[in-house]
Amino acid sequence: MSADKAKTHKLARPFKQDRDIADWHGRYTPYDLAKEGLIALVVVVLLVTGLAVLFGSPDDTPVTVKSWSTANAVDFAATAIAELDGTSGTATYGAPYNTNGTAMSIGPISPQKWLGVHHPINTANDYVLGPLSTVANQPEVQAAVAEYKAASVDQQAAWTAAYEKAVADATFVNGNLVVPAGAYGPVGVIISSLTSMARSGALDGALLSSRQFYGTDYTKPLLFVADGTFLEGLAVNQHLAGDQWGMMNETGSYPGQAWLWLYTLWYQVPAIGNSDNADIQVFAIMIGLTTLLALVPFIPGLRSIPRWTRVYRLIWRNHYREVEGQGGGTSTSGSPPQVMGEVREPVTVSG
């Protein structure tokens, strides 16, 4: 098909108001884009500077394993035993950290499961036994670790279950974790030693330096800290929990990521927020809505909303006042083109 024929074919398409436009044959007026841009830049700089001077920006100190175990040693110990016996949030998470949890899915669709483990974490070894094996000059600690490792799985489970029950009533007195007596074998020494290690700050280093000197991957310590209740308690106090519109907020009274409101909104819907597959459901909804937004120009009905709502008449109110004040239909389709009042002959625009 020749180019002329192709053009003729296109020209024959029926006109649709929400897709097509008529040529503009009305007036042109001076519009200094460069000046407008510079003024906008100056206004933005002044506005941003004013906001920065008045309100600053938040920078709350991060939680470390040391600060967590110092502030709430019992919570740390309870989390540590959950890491050791494989019942913590991270231990039972599944992909991409391990294979111990159920991946989220929508029907048969489960990309989390398909992509598998990419950041392997064995909570018992990575958070408890591994770091304790680096402790020097404490033979009782190494002996406890060796005894635990050498025990059968059933024996390990019996010890950790007994300790979990006991630690619920634990206290922290005079720098020592005091756990009611129980049949938890070497686990008492293990958790007590790990708590001391955490409170000294050594565990922070052990979790980070396990790979290389210049570490920038905080996955292990972050997930460990998040498994406890200490971090969450601080977040709730700062109105950052999931049912408080979660991560779109920021510490203090700062606006945070307000543009995530629609994403966060779905978590407030009980049917979604309480679902075991909430995260993938919310993502699926947002992917669908975003696709609709991007493809609005192609979707009949959706692309007509602007015309139906008539907000455009507010935006172009001067234009409509001028055109309709002249009796209508004279500006865009009938009048000859003008520039700065100069009357020109009509022109035709090719597409």
Place this chain on the structure above:
Amino acid sequence: MTITDPKISSNGQSDLSKSADLPEDADQWTAKIRHVAVEALPPQRLLPDRQPAYVASWIYVFGVTTVAALGVVIATGLVLSIMGPNWWHVSSTGLFVNSLHMWSVEVFFFAMVIHLWGKFFMAAWRGRRRATWITGVISFLVSVGAAFTGYLSQQNFDSQWISTQAKDGINSTGAGAIFNVTNFGQMIMWHIVLLPLVVVALVGIHVLMVRLRGVVPPFAAKGETPGADMAGADSDGATSRAEVLA
């Protein structure tokens, strides 16, 4: 001693300036690219000093405000990059620059969202402007990602909490296998290199498309017949000033 630049002729004019007058090799790729570029965006269309009379509303300010705010975001981000990620935690000057960076992001999104909804209610995709609309939407999405990785790279309580909460959503999509929100090193590289490059490229393409097609005209007024003077269903309706003056 007088030193004479051999490239400067006796009349003081650079020989290089004469290259525009030399015959061109039309078969060259360079020449072809130049022809296509100049034909698509002649100087008067690229930087017009006239706009159709309907371009008269405060809503038009928010597009250029978005670009201006993006400029401030990049400028303040460059300062933070030069000084390194720890600087603003230990320096009052650094904290102020971080505040400028944060608030410019807030202004950027505020202006962009108003711009987006303004364009929605103008049905600004009409007249072969669908790609302009789509690049705008994608720019918004990539900007959300750029801001999100910024929040993850703060190295403070906020980034700890946001990363440990966001990981569940990202992991549920399978993306967590590659995009690890708890990996500070990875997130800061996405924040200061990859995503800004994409945002700037997309915004650049978006602005060029606006210049290429012009500002979308209004819907037909009362008494007008929609499409009565239509040059074709594939027309962008953007009668350039050059064409008007022709």
